[in-house]
Amino acid sequence: MRERAQLQKEVLQHRNRMRKLLATLGCWDDIGQKAFAQRLAHNDVRCHDGTPLPPELLQRLQRECERLEFVEQQLVKLDRTLRSALPEPARERVDHLSHLKGIGGVGAQRLALELFWRSFNNRREVGACVGLVPQPYDSGESQVDQGISKQGNRRVRALLIEIAWVWLRHQPDSALTRWFYQRTQGATASRRIRRVAIVAVARRLAIALWRYLTDGIVPEGAQLKSV
Numbered sequence: 078m079r080e081r082a083q084l085q086k087e088v089l090q091h092r093n094r095m096r097k098l099l100a101t102l103g104c105w106d107d108i109g110q111k112a113f114a115q116r117l118a119h120n121d122v123r124c125h126d127g128t129p130l131p132p133e134l135l136q137r138l139q140r141e142c143e144r145l146e147f148v149e150q151q152l153v154k155l156d157r158t159l160r161s162a163l164p165e166p167a168r169e170r171v172d173h174l175s176h177l178k179g180i181g182g183v184g185a186q187r188l189a190l191e192l193f194w195r196s197f198n199n200r201r202e203v204g205a206c207v208g209l210v211p212q213p214y215d216s217g218e219s220q221v222d223q224g225i226s227k228q229g230n231r232r233v234r235a236l237l238i239e240i241a242w243v244w245l246r247h248q249p250d251s252a253l254t255r256w257f258y259q260r261t262q263g264a265t266a267s268r269r270i271r272r273v274a275i276v277a278v279a280r281r282l283a284i285a286l287w288r289y290l291t292d293g294i295v296p297e298g299a300q301l302k303s304v
Contacts, residue, residue, distance in 0.1 A: 078187050079232070081159065084152045091145040095138055102130065114142040159186070167194065170290055176301050177289075179247035184240055191233045192283070193290055200284040207234045209280035237279040244282060252297035253278050253285070 095108050103125025106113060116122050117139050122130055130138070160168065167189050174185035197203050204210040208228040245254050257278050261271050285296040295301070 078159075078190050081152065081155055081183075082187075082232075084148055084155065087148045088145065088152065091141055091148065095141050095145075098134060098138060098141075102134070104130075114139075114146070117142060163190075173290055174286065177248075177286075177296075178300050178302055179244040180240060184236065187236055188233070188240075188286065191230055191236070193287065197287060200287070203284050203287045204280045205229070207237060207280075207283055209234060209237070209276060209283065234279075237283050238275060241275050241279040241282055244278070248296075248299050251299045253281055255298070256281075 092108055099106060099108070099122075104122060106116075106122055113122075117135065120129055120135065122135075122138075124130060129135075160171075163171070163186075170189040170193055171182070171185045174180050174188055175182055180188075192207065195206075197206070201210070206229045208231070241253075244251070245257060248254055257274050261274050282296075285294075285299075288294045289296060
């Protein structure tokens with residue numbers, strides 16, 4: 078899964094470089110289409126004034142397209158073999174997580190392999206493992222909230238926060254979504270308050286998913302995907 082994330086990052090880097098190169102000449106063509114490489118081969122991409130691209134830029138874009146195609150092929154090949162390489166317990170965890178709306182196949186695989194491969198005794202261990210627990214400072218009369226601990230697997234922590242945002246959109250009737258909007262509604266809910274609240278949602282979601290996998294308890298108000 079880490080190699081897959083690296084390949085996705087390389088795909089994004091290639092596309093961003095191509096977009097920036099085209100933007101210097103006022104060209105905003107959609108490079109995500111497969112026909113873009115064919116248009117480059119026929120020199121059919123134009124600058125903002127309708128003139129052909131400079132030869133040096135055209136050749137560089139063609140090389141970027143070749144590298145992009147190679148990385149995309151590696152990504153497709155990896156996706157085909159990844160699931161079959163997983164142990165049976167990991168595949169079962171992936172299937173269970175994928176049944177929940179808001180959690181896709183890739184996110185389920187990353188959670189199953191990066192977090193839920195180990196066993197936890199209680200919810201505090203789950204939150205501490207991903208570094209989403211509060212870290213207060215208490216010394217004498219000084220009591221300061223230092224935010225979250227940020228210990229453990231930073232990739233899982235970032236993934237949980239990303240899934241938490243998606244959860245709000247796809248699970249509007251869940252208890253976690255209602256909890257988030259109750260604390261961020263009103264004019265006083267600044268961007269900082271929303272960021273703090275989404276971190277709390279991510280921690281609660283990790284605990285809810287742990288209970289879902291170990292005890293079969295569906296998160297309160299959550300909906301399952303139709304089979």
